[in-house]
Amino acid sequence: MLNNLIPEVVPQAVKNTEVISGNGGPGTIKKVHFNENTPIKYVVHQIDSVKIENLLYGYTLIVKNTSTYYTKCDREVKEEQVKAGKERSAGLFKAVKGYLVANPDAYNYNNIANLYQQKYFM
DSSP: OGGGHHHHHOTTTEEEEEEEESSSSTTOEEEEEEOTTSSOOEEEEEEEEEEGGGTEEEEEEEOOOOOOOOOSTTOOOOHHHHHHHHHHHHHHHHHHHHHHHHOTTTTOHHHHHHHHHHHHHO
16 A cells, blocks of 8 residues: 555656565565656665554665766756756655645555554454
């Protein structure tokens, strides 16, 4: 269920998510695939903790970040373009927050807690 949240909220940026290894709990490795129109192809993170009762989800981003810019016709990559990319990232989080506020039942605590408990404690 949670794997679908980000692609549902910002389908123009995120294509899908996949579990690389694990069962969705702590230790799970996930890969988030971005759409072709984004400069980053994917990110990988490891789930550190899931605390349903406190609505906490801890993770570590597994980062390998290399930016190489190749320009055509002696064009330059301007600082404004780099800044715009950072702003798009911040916009992603604002979009998720806005979606969750507007659709409180879409990923509410009780639904997520019940699914998590059914999967891991039964």
